[in-house]
Amino acid sequence: MTSLRRRLLRNPIGLGALLFLVVVVLSAVFAPLLAPHDPNTANAYDTLSGPSGKYWLGNDSSGHDVLSRLLFATRLSVTLTAETLVIAAVLGIVLGLLAGYYGKVFEAVGSAATSLLQALPAIVVLLAAKSVLGPSDFAAMAVFGVLIAPAFYRVVYSAVSAVRGELYVDAARVSGLSDPRIIGRHVLTVVRAPVIVLAANIAGISVAISAGLDFLGLGDPSIPSWGGMLNDGFANIFTQPLLVLWPSLAIGLTCVAFALLGNALRDELERAAVPRKKAVVTRQTAAAPIVPDDALLSVHHLSVGYPTANGSMQTVVEDVALTVRRGEVHGLIGESGSGKTQTAFSILRLLPGGGRIVGGSIAFEGRDLAGLSAKEMAAVRGKKIAYVPQEPMSNLDPSFTVGSQLVEPMRIHLGLSRADAKARALELLARVGIPNPRRTYGSYPHELSGGMAQRVLIAGAVACDPELLIADEPTTALDVTVQAEVLDLLRDLQRERQMGVLLVTHNFGVVADICDRVSVMRAGRIVETGPVRSIFADPQHEYTQSLFAAVLSNTEGEGVVA
Amino acid sequence: MLRFVLRRLASGVVLIVVITAATFFLLHASGGNIARRILGQEASEDTVVQKTHELGLDRPVLTQFGDWLSHAIHGDFGASWFTSQPVSDAITSRLQVTLELVVGATIVSGLIAVALGVLAATRRGWIDRFVQFLAVLGFAIPNFLVALALVTVFAIHFKVFKPTGYTAIEDDPAGWLSTVTLPIVALSVGSIAGVAQQIRGSMIDALDRDYVRTLRSRGLPESRVVYKHVLRNAGGPGLAMLAVQFVGLLGGAVIIEQIFAIPGLGQVSVGATSQGDVPLVMGLVLATAIVVVTINLVVDLLQGFLNPKVRLS
Numbered sequence: 001m002t003s004l005r006r007r008l009l010r011n012p013i014g015l016g017a018l019l020f021l022v023v024v025v026l027s028a029v030f031a032p033l034l035a036p037h038d039p040n041t042a043n044a045y046d047t048l049s050g051p052s053g054k055y056w057l058g059n060d061s062s063g064h065d066v067l068s069r070l071l072f073a074t075r076l077s078v079t080l081t082a083e084t085l086v087i088a089a090v091l092g093i094v095l096g097l098l099a100g101y102y103g104k105v106f107e108a109v110g111s112a113a114t115s116l117l118q119a120l121p122a123i124v125v126l127l128a129a130k131s132v133l134g135p136s137d138f139a140a141m142a143v144f145g146v147l148i149a150p151a152f153y154r155v156v157y158s159a160v161s162a163v164r165g166e167l168y169v170d171a172a173r174v175s176g177l178s179d180p181r182i183i184g185r186h187v188l189t190v191v192r193a194p195v196i197v198l199a200a201n202i203a204g205i206s207v208a209i210s211a212g213l214d215f216l217g218l219g220d221p222s223i224p225s226w227g228g229m230l231n232d233g234f235a236n237i238f239t240q241p242l243l244v245l246w247p248s249l250a251i252g253l254t255c256v257a258f259a260l261l262g263n264a265l266r267d268e269l270e271r272a273a274v275p276r277k278k279a280v281v282t283r284q285t286a287a288a289p290i291v292p293d294d295a296l297l298s299v300h301h302l303s304v305g306y307p308t309a310n311g312s313m314q315t316v317v318e319d320v321a322l323t324v325r326r327g328e329v330h331g332l333i334g335e336s337g338s339g340k341t342q343t344a345f346s347i348l349r350l351l352p353g354g355g356r357i358v359g360g361s362i363a364f365e366g367r368d369l370a371g372l373s374a375k376e377m378a379a380v381r382g383k384k385i386a387y388v389p390q391e392p393m394s395n396l397d398p399s400f401t402v403g404s405q406l407v408e409p410m411r412i413h414l415g416l417s418r419a420d421a422k423a424r425a426l427e428l429l430a431r432v433g434i435p436n437p438r439r440t441y442g443s444y445p446h447e448l449s450g451g452m453a454q455r456v457l458i459a460g461a462v463a464c465d466p467e468l469l470i471a472d473e474p475t476t477a478l479d480v481t482v483q484a485e486v487l488d489l490l491r492d493l494q495r496e497r498q499m500g501v502l503l504v505t506h507n508f509g510v511v512a513d514i515c516d517r518v519s520v521m522r523a524g525r526i527v528e529t530g531p532v533r534s535i536f537a538d539p540q541h542e543y544t545q546s547l548f549a550a551v552l553s554n555t556e557g558e559g560v561v562a
Numbered sequence: 563m564l565r566f567v568l569r570r571l572a573s574g575v576v577l578i579v580v581i582t583a584a585t586f587f588l589l590h591a592s593g594g595n596i597a598r599r600i601l602g603q604e605a606s607e608d609t610v611v612q613k614t615h616e617l618g619l620d621r622p623v624l625t626q627f628g629d630w631l632s633h634a635i636h637g638d639f640g641a642s643w644f645t646s647q648p649v650s651d652a653i654t655s656r657l658q659v660t661l662e663l664v665v666g667a668t669i670v671s672g673l674i675a676v677a678l679g680v681l682a683a684t685r686r687g688w689i690d691r692f693v694q695f696l697a698v699l700g701f702a703i704p705n706f707l708v709a710l711a712l713v714t715v716f717a718i719h720f721k722v723f724k725p726t727g728y729t730a731i732e733d734d735p736a737g738w739l740s741t742v743t744l745p746i747v748a749l750s751v752g753s754i755a756g757v758a759q760q761i762r763g764s765m766i767d768a769l770d771r772d773y774v775r776t777l778r779s780r781g782l783p784e785s786r787v788v789y790k791h792v793l794r795n796a797g798g799p800g801l802a803m804l805a806v807q808f809v810g811l812l813g814g815a816v817i818i819e820q821i822f823a824i825p826g827l828g829q830v831s832v833g834a835t836s837q838g839d840v841p842l843v844m845g846l847v848l849a850t851a852i853v854v855v856t857i858n859l860v861v862d863l864l865q866g867f868l869n870p871k872v873r874l875s
Contacts, residue, residue, distance in 0.1 A: 120850055131839070381779050405777075
């Protein structure tokens with residue numbers, strides 16, 4: 001908490017907002033000393049006069065000194081805001097703690113009350129309440145405190161129910177601490193920060209609401225209020241437009257200060273990670289490498305980096321060379337974190353947030369993919385190079401039917417009519433072994449099993465007859481029984497269409513099963529590459545040797561590396 | 563689907579009954595001397611007693627509520643204690659005006675918020691910071707201040723719009739536009755802020771999903787990925803936020819109508835409140851609750867349209 005305070009002081013916007021609010025509170029406290037005139041003394045000779053030496057901000061329609069009234073009205077705003085906050089916080093936090101910590105009954109009561117209180121606009125409830133409570137602002141804001149309490153309730157409840165099951169709370173309970181002690185010591189510390197952020201925002205809202213009620217003329221006219229002054233100013237806006245300005249500034253600046261303070265507090269809380277600076281790295285293109293004649297894809301000196309907190313680049317793939325020939329299945333094998341998936345994504349130019357190709361070239365059909373514009377690359381993806389992901393269920397858009405997701409790329413790349421694209425999609429679904437293509441075509445992804453979804457994704461990948469298929473662990477997420485079928489399907493499709501395949505995997509069994517050549521990757525580099533047979537027969541690199549040793553000692557050994 | 567609608571409808575009805583009951587008891591529990599308030603301080607004790615009897619206020623509160631409810635179910639919401647105008651007459655014509663403002667503001671803020679949210683989420687950088695900044699300001703500045711600023715600048719200084727009053731759309735569409743534009747803008751500012759923030763957040767979240775990478779791997783143009791797929795998936799939370807804002811707009815309209823002298827629910831509310839006109843207050847609470855329940859039902863149906871999982875379950 002002290003660190004939050006310290007960090008806030010270093011945030012210029014937060015600090016400015018805080019200072020402004022301190023000034024507001026101080027002028028409320030010392031209003032009687034600061035005010036040059038009595039706020040309620042009407043001066044019949046000086047109504048609606050502009051600023052003068054005697055009345056710095058002028059007089060209102062009854063001849064009151066505007067500055068003095070503004071200062072005394074600040075007292076009302078500060079008191080009302082404090083009142084609302086205390087009522088809302090006490091109610092919301094206590095109920096939230098009880099509901100979060102004890103669950104069940106409290107939870108049901110709390111959420112029922114919450115939804116009830118939020119079914120009507122607050123101001124309508126306040127108006128209804130005012131019709132019996134009369135003009136007192138204090139009564140109205142007490143009601144508002146109750147209305148807004150659910151905001152605290154929700155924050156506290158969700159934070160507490162999240163830690164309820166945590167080990168350290170269990171440990172405290174086992175060690176014999178009483179419930180109140182546990183709540184006080186372990187649970188309250190969790191909710192303190194979000195509650196402070198929320199309090200700042202709610203303070204701003206209650207300033208606005210109380211001013212709104214007074215502006216509507218529903219407040220106590222005998223007490224100076226910002227809203228009341230605004231009302232008076234608005235009524236005389238044609239004669240003395242400045243009268244609207246002062247209370248508007250008081251209300252507006254206070255509300256904005258609370259919001260900015262809340263925002264700054266939240267930012268400082270969320271600033272777990274240092275802001276990302278854009279690292280300036282230019283891609284280094286290497287001299288033209290020697291490429292075999294039948295190469296479909298040839299990657300040279302490829303390096304991939306991610307920006308780090310201090311602005312430098314962390315490379316995850318370094319100086320990788322890789323060649324996939326036409327019609328060849330090329331395995332890219334390595335442990336998790338070895339950079340094999342990053343290599344695959346960089347060929348597709350689909351590196352996740354911040355990732356960039358920092359060096360090397362990706363030659364494909366006579367062009368360097370690393371240098372293509374986003375638009376040119378989009379024309380290559382799907383049409384020339386396709387992708388089969390690892391996790392089938394999360395790789396289909398949940399909001400669209402299987403059919404529409406299959407048809408869309410075909411219409412773009414092949415220019416097919418809707419009907420032709422549909423016919424082709426149904427053929428493809430049948431080809432990948434979907435038992436009832438028509439039904440699956442109209443299904444949503446969540447209605448499919450994992451194996452079906454992966455078949456759908458494979459159908460989508462081969463839909464536009466790509467030259468190269470990049471499959472990233474295509475069987476890892478599937479049931480063991482389905483794995484073999486999907487692998488067979490991939491091999492059949494590859495032979496049928498004479499595609500080149502780059503198969504990313506950590507499974508030697510898969511490599512032995514369907515790959516022609518294999519590259520072994522470790523710590524971002526390729527350590528060994530060659531035909532599968534020769535590498536299996538005689539691994540050169542000690543890392544490959546140790547991988548085989550590990551697999552063999554694994555007795556039955558499905559051949560899994562990682 | 564039908565069962566889903568009926569279930570939501572039933573819970574809506576329960577909510578409305580609970581709200582009206584709670585309001586009724588609160589209004590009657592504390593309103594000790596309603597007859598005196600109506601008749602004024604000069605009235606004699608006898609006339610006050612007589613008036614109390616006349617209004618049925620000497621009966622048990624539960625009986626009074628049962629009475630009100632059974633009349634209400636038959637479409638009779640009583641009459642104002644002060645003007646004797648039937649409550650339904652006082653409310654219906656004004657409800658339409660308020661709904662014009664609120665629905666207008668919802669549409670305007672929905673459109674602008676989606677545009678800003680998408681820009682912020684896809685471009686990031688300074689546009690993102692700008693939208694975030696606007697969101698904080700829009701959230702913080704009370705809408706009546708926005709309204710006052712708009713009136714001062716566009717109605718009083720430049721005289722582009724009428725400062726006060728209301729023209730019905732069926733009488734004069736241009737006049738209608740001239741009277742409702744400023745109120746709608748004033749109302750929209752806050753909800754644009756809220757909805758844009760939500761859209762931005764859920765867009766950023768959705769852009770990070772696996773299926774977005776797969777869609778890109780299929781060679782879809784980025785605009786299609788963003789506007790067709792990501793926006794559709796991010797739309798649900800945005801819509802939910804818009805519904806929350808709608809309830810807020812309904813409240814905001816009360817104050818805004820006052821500034822622009824628009825004959826909507828706000829004027830009735832303020833009048834009924836300061837007089838303690840219980841039947842009218844009850845009618846207003848009921849009307850608002852019905853509007854809120856209806857909107858939530860509509861939003862639920864739209865959610866079903868956006869999200870097939872909701873639709874099919």
